[in-house]
Every structure is written in C-alpha cells, then in structure tokens.
Amino acid sequence: MSAKELTPSASSARRNDRREWHHYLPHVFVWLILLTAPAWMPLLGGYTLLATRVLVLAMAAMGLNLLLGTTGALSFGQAAFFGLGGYAAGETLLHLAPSTPLALLIGMLTSGVIAAVLGPIAVRLRGIYFAMITIAFGQAFFFIVVNWNSFTGGEDGLLGFNRQPLHFDTMTIPLHGVNYYYLALFCFALVAAFIAALLRSPLGHAFVAIRENERRLQFFGVRAGTLLWIAFTISGLIAGLAGSLYALLNNFISPSSLHWTLSGDFVMMCVLGGMRSFWGPLLGAAIYVVAENTLSSYTDNWMSFLGLIFILIVLFFPKGVLGLLRARVKA
Amino acid sequence: MELLLFNVLNGLLLGVFYALMAMGLSLILGLNRIINFAHGGFLALAGYIAYSLLPYLGFFGVLIVAPLLTAVLGVLVERLLIKRLYGRDPLFSLLLTFGLVLIMEDMIRTIWGAQGLPLQIPAVLQSALSQTYFFITGYRVLILGIAVALTIGLLLFLRFTKIGLRILAGASDLDTISALGVNIHLLRAVSFAAGIFLAGVAGVLAAGWQGLSPQMGDSLIMPSFVAIIVGGVGSLLGSLLGGLLIGVASGVTSAFYPQASQLVIYLIMALVLAIRPRGLLGKKGVFE
Numbered sequence: 001m002s003a004k005e006l007t008p009s010a011s012s013a014r015r016n017d018r019r020e021w022h023h024y025l026p027h028v029f030v031w032l033i034l035l036t037a038p039a040w041m042p043l044l045g046g047y048t049l050l051a052t053r054v055l056v057l058a059m060a061a062m063g064l065n066l067l068l069g070t071t072g073a074l075s076f077g078q079a080a081f082f083g084l085g086g087y088a089a090g091e092t093l094l095h096l097a098p099s100t101p102l103a104l105l106i107g108m109l110t111s112g113v114i115a116a117v118l119g120p121i122a123v124r125l126r127g128i129y130f131a132m133i134t135i136a137f138g139q140a141f142f143f144i145v146v147n148w149n150s151f152t153g154g155e156d157g158l159l160g161f162n163r164q165p166l167h168f169d170t171m172t173i174p175l176h177g178v179n180y181y182y183l184a185l186f187c188f189a190l191v192a193a194f195i196a197a198l199l200r201s202p203l204g205h206a207f208v209a210i211r212e213n214e215r216r217l218q219f220f221g222v223r224a225g226t227l228l229w230i231a232f233t234i235s236g237l238i239a240g241l242a243g244s245l246y247a248l249l250n251n252f253i254s255p256s257s258l259h260w261t262l263s264g265d266f267v268m269m270c271v272l273g274g275m276r277s278f279w280g281p282l283l284g285a286a287i288y289v290v291a292e293n294t295l296s297s298y299t300d301n302w303m304s305f306l307g308l309i310f311i312l313i314v315l316f317f318p319k320g321v322l323g324l325l326r327a328r329v330k331a
Numbered sequence: 332m333e334l335l336l337f338n339v340l341n342g343l344l345l346g347v348f349y350a351l352m353a354m355g356l357s358l359i360l361g362l363n364r365i366i367n368f369a370h371g372g373f374l375a376l377a378g379y380i381a382y383s384l385l386p387y388l389g390f391f392g393v394l395i396v397a398p399l400l401t402a403v404l405g406v407l408v409e410r411l412l413i414k415r416l417y418g419r420d421p422l423f424s425l426l427l428t429f430g431l432v433l434i435m436e437d438m439i440r441t442i443w444g445a446q447g448l449p450l451q452i453p454a455v456l457q458s459a460l461s462q463t464y465f466f467i468t469g470y471r472v473l474i475l476g477i478a479v480a481l482t483i484g485l486l487l488f489l490r491f492t493k494i495g496l497r498i499l500a501g502a503s504d505l506d507t508i509s510a511l512g513v514n515i516h517l518l519r520a521v522s523f524a525a526g527i528f529l530a531g532v533a534g535v536l537a538a539g540w541q542g543l544s545p546q547m548g549d550s551l552i553m554p555s556f557v558a559i560i561v562g563g564v565g566s567l568l569g570s571l572l573g574g575l576l577i578g579v580a581s582g583v584t585s586a587f588y589p590q591a592s593q594l595v596i597y598l599i600m601a602l603v604l605a606i607r608p609r610g611l612l613g614k615k616g617v618f619e
Contacts (some may be wrong), residue, residue, distance in 0.1 A: 033366065068422070074420075074421065074422050074425070076425065121601065121604055121605065124604075124608050125608070127421055128360070128366055128421045128564075129560070129564060131366065131421070131422075131441035132366075132556050132557075132559070132560055133427060133560065133600075133604065135553065135556060136553075136556070136557055136560065136597050136600050137597075139553050139557075139593075139597055140594060140598070140601075141595035143591075143594040144594060144595070145594040147590040147591065147593075147594065148590075180492075210380075260553065264368075264425075264426070264429045267422070267425070267426060267429075267430070268426060268430075271422070271426060301437045301441065303434075303436065303437050304433055304434040304435040304438065306430075306433055307429075307430035307432070307433030307434040307437075308434060309430075309431070310426055310427070310429060310430030310431065311412065311427055311430040311431065311434075313426075314416075314423045314426050314427040314430070315412070315415055315427070318419075318423060
C-alpha cells in the first residue's frame with residue numbers, strides 16, 4: 001500500500017477527532033437529565049434515592065465496560081471490587097475518621113490495590129477462562145467477608161456508620177438525599193470525564209486493539225497483558241468508588257453486594273444499554289434499576305421477568321438499546 | 332482422628348457432586364462452547380422432579396427417570412434458546428444462562444414452594460454400616476458407587492461409541508468434523524443432554540443427602556467452575572480430579588478451621604493457576 005492511499009484515511013481520522021457541534025448533543029442531553037433528576041424524578045413517581053442508585057450502579061457498570069466493551073475482556077467478578085470498596089468505606093467511618101471524602105478515597109484505593117495485585121494472574125487468561133477466574137476471585141472475597149464475623153459483621157452486614165457532612169473552610173454541607181445525589185453526580189462526572197479522556201488517549205486506542213486484534217498488537221511489540229492489567233486496575237478503582245458511594249447511600253453494606261449475581265447484573269447493565277456505546281452502561285443501569293423497582297412492587301416473581309428481559313436482550317438485541325437506536329438512525 | 336476421617340469422607344462426597352457437575356459443565360463447554368450457568372438450576376429441577384415422582388416410582392426409579400426427564404428438558408432449552416448462541420461471543424451464553432437461572436429458581440419456588448423439602452431415601456440405605464465409623468451409611472456408599480459407575484460409563488461412551496468419539500473430536504475441531512459430514516446439531520444436542528443428565532443424577536443424590544431447596548444448585552455451581560479450572564479446561568479427567576481435590580480439601584479444612592472451608596477452594600485455584608496456568612491436566616492450546 002502506498003503512502004498516498006494511506007493519507008485519506010489518516011486525515012479522515014483526524015477530522016473525526018474534531019467533531020461537529022451536533023456530536024455533542026447527546027452528551028449535553030445526558031448531563032441535563034442527570035443535573036435536573038431530583039427535580040423531575042418525584043413527578044414520575046420516582047425518588048431521589050432511586051436516582052442515586054442509578055448513578056452509583058452506572059458508575060460501576062461504566063468501569064466494568066472498560067474491560068467488557070473496550071478491551072473485550074469478559075469480567076464477571078466486578079461485584080467483589082464494588083463490595084470491598086463499600087466495606088472499606090464503612091470501616092473507615094467506623095474506625096478511622098468521620099470523614100466522607102476519606103471514606104470514599106479509601107474505598108476506592110482498597111479495591112484498586114486489590115485489583116492491581118490480582119490482575120497479573122487474571123490477565124494471563126482470555127475469553128471464558130478470564131470470566132471464570134474473575135468469578136473465582138469474587139467468590140473468594142465473598143467468603144472472606146461472610147466468615148470474618150468480628151470485622152465485617154458476617155452475613156448480617158456492616159452497620160453503625162453514617163455518612164458525615166462535608167466540611168469546607170467555613171461551610172458545612174449536610175449530605176441528606178438531594179445533596180448526596182449531587183455528591184454522587186460529582187463523582188460520576190469525574191469518572192465519566194476520566195473514562196472519556198482515557199478512550200481518546202493512545203492507551204484507550206490500545207485497549208480497543210486488544211479487543212479487535214491482540215495478535216497484531218503483539219507484532220508491534222505491545223504487551224496486551226500489561227494493558228489489560230492497567231484496564232483491570234482502573235475498573236477496580238472505579239468499582240471501589242461506586243461501592244463506597246453505595247455503602248454511604250444506604251449507611252449499610254452486606255455480603256450481597258459482593259455476590260456473583262451482582263457481577264452478572266453489572267454485565268447485564270452494560271449489554272442492556274449497549275456495551276459499545278459510551279452511555280450504554282448508564283442507560284442499562286437506569287433500565288435495570290427502574291425495572292427491578294417496578295417489577296418487585298407488582299409481583300413476587302420479578303426475578304423471572306428480569307431473567308426474561310436478559311434472555312430477550314441476548315437473543316434479539318445483543319448491541320443493547322443504544323446500539324439499536326443508532327442502527328435506526330443510520331437506516 | 333475420627334473427626335478427621337469424618338470430614339475427609341464428607342469432603343469426598345462433596346467432591347463427588349462437584350465432579351459430577353464439573354464433568355457435565357466441561358462436556359457442554361467442550362463441544363457446545365457454552366458456559367452453562369443454569370447447570371445448578373437443572374440440578375435442582377431434577378431433585379424436585381424426583382420429589383414429585385417418588386411416590387409412584389420409588390427411590391431407585393426416580394434416580395433414573397428424573398435425570399432423564401431433566402435431560403429432555405435440557406435438550407428443549409438447547410434447541411429453543413442455546414442453539415442461537417453457537418458461534419457467538421461466549422459472553423452471550425453466560426448471560427442467557429444467567430437469565431435462565433433466575434427464571435428456573437422462580438419457577439421451582441412457584442411450583443414447589445420456597446421452603447426446604449426432604450427427599451425420602453429407603454430406610455435400608457440410611458442405617459449405618461459400621462458402629463465404629465458411624466458416618467458410613469449405605470447411602471454414602473451408594474453415592475460414591477454411582478459416581479464411579481457414571482464416570483467410567485461416560486469415559487467408555489466417549490472412547491468407544493461412534494457418537495462419543497465424534498463429541499471428543501468436535502470438542503477439538505468442530506469445523507473439520509462438520510465438513511466431514513457429521514450432523515453437528517445432533518452432536519450438540521447429545522452432548523448437552525449428557526451434561527444435563529450428569530447434573531440431574533447429582534441433583535437427585537444431593538436431594539437425598541441434604542434435602543431440597545430452590546437454590547440447592549447455587550452452592551455447587553461455583554466450586555464446579557473452579558474444579559474445571561483446577562483440573563484443566565478441556566480435560567474430563569481433569570474436571571473429575573479437580574472436583575474431588577477441592578471437595579476433600581474443603582472437608583479437611585472444615586475439621587480444623589470451618590470458617591475457611593469454602594475459601595480454601597479458591598485459594599487452591601489461585602495456587603494451581605500460579606504454578607500451572609492451564610490447570611493440572613490441561614493441554615496447551617485448548618480453548619485460548
């Protein structure tokens with residue numbers, strides 16, 4: 001292939017980076033909805049707690065999607081990092097210091113460090129086997145938390161901590177419902193901005209290359225394992241932050257937040273919304289939380305309806321709701 | 332000493348269930364390339380079918396009929412749902428069967444109720460065989476015997492029947508045997524049915540041992556995945572070995588430090604993977 005043939009595609013790639021204004025519309029739309037949620041949620045019969053739940057679960061799902069959608073690594077143990085972050089945040093408030101930011105930070109770092117340490121074992125495997133090892137990691141931590149009664153409260157979960165008001169120089173901000181929503185939104189915005197920047201960086205492009213053609217990446221002398229380890233660690237960090245926010249949202253954390261079924265739910269949120277779209281996991285989390293909330297108030301068998309939704313999505317809409325919408329727009 | 336022996340035997344029994352499930356999972360993973368999360372659901376279903384048929388067929392009757400019926404249901408699920416996933420990202424098989432688990436548990440709860448039920452086993456099997464080692468009952472010997480017979484039967488079936496050999500060949504290269512004119516639809520259905528049948532037998536035996544509950548498969552499915560990894564993916568004997576190994580390890584641990592009896596399974600896995608990433612009997616290049 002001559003240099004001339006290469007030029008047009010290279011310049012079109014550059015043009016793609018400098019987007020037209022209407023490419024930003026969806027993002028503006030998403031942020032407007034998120035910023036105003038506490039105002040209109042009650043009108044639709046929802047409540048702020050529900051909106052915060054969406055944000056927190058969406059954050060974990062977006063972190064997971066860095067593995068699932070971006071690098072194509074099928075991770076099924078994300079709940080472990082989510083739950084461990086939550087426990088770390090709770091223990092921080094109970095034993096260390098009554099500070100919300102510190103609790104969030106320690107929750108995030110705990111999961112990040114654990115992901116960084118376990119990563120090298122996991123990234124040697126691919127596909128189904130990567131999924132299995134991540135499941136197994138998740139289970140190991142689940143049993144540690146359940147059996148370490150004196151520290152974690154065992155099956156009853158960890159109680160007795162409360163989210164603390166934020167202190168600035170002269171101001172004290174209490175974290176009741178709406179304020180806590182905006183704190184979660186602030187964290188969510190940081191995470192979303194970080195992921196967006198990451199995806200546009202060379203590192204982000206290399207992540208996609210693992211998914212598309214790992215062998216070619218290795219011909220370039222790039223170690224896919226190292227890249228996967230970085231993605232694994234970042235997604236652990238994000239899950240830890242989400243888990244901390246979740247623990248503080250409920251002022252409670254229990255082993256069920258580490259259970260493999262929650263890992264499956266996170267994966268499902270990504271697929272449901274569309275794992276190749278930036279906002280897919282957020283949409284998936286929103287649909288999941290609203291469906292769970294609505295179904296469980298109508299029927300005791302809401303789990304089977306959720307299962308049915310999962311099956312239908314897998315069979316008929318594997319690209320998720322956003323993938324479907326995008327196909328419609330193009331057609 | 333007696334306590335240790337008791338726990339080793341208990342662990343061995345647990346390992347038998349892990350191994351039966353792991354071999355079924357491994358079979359389905361090998362040829363169908365499906366991660367069957369619903370395996371535990373099928374196991375529970377077999378137990379409950381056995382419960383309902385027990386008054387008509389007796390224990391030994393349901394031990395054969397319930398797994399067969401469950402395998403038939405398994406083939407239905409395979410033909411209706413699973414077959415649409417062949418050749419697609421394994422992610423989708425994981426998710427579809429994950430959804431299936433939710434439905435199956437609810438279904439069992441609706442039909443048979445949420446509370447635990449006992450499965451009556453013949454009185455002959457319940458009595459202790461020995462006064463010194465009170466824990467050796469006829470039922471435990473039966474479980475071990477059936478597991479041994481099933482394993483040998485499965486291996487003979489795979490090595491010495493035409494369809495068995497094709498399943499083995501298909502697990503390593505499905506495209507080639509398809510090009511040679513083998514009916515791979517039939518092959519996949521048989522392999523799926525065989526896997527579910529093994530889960531079904533484990534379900535009936537487990538129900539007689541520890542009773543029935545809608546989530547009875549949940550505590551077995553994860554260790555079975557671990558058994559496959561420890562034993563080496565792609566190796567049936569490896570799954571058997573892995574299952575027995577983690578079962579016994581779990582049993583021995585509960586003699587000394589019961590809190591860690593579940594955790595030790597995952598520690599063993601991490602250890603094995605650190606030393607041999609392909610598992611104890613795994614072959615290089617299988618399923619990468």
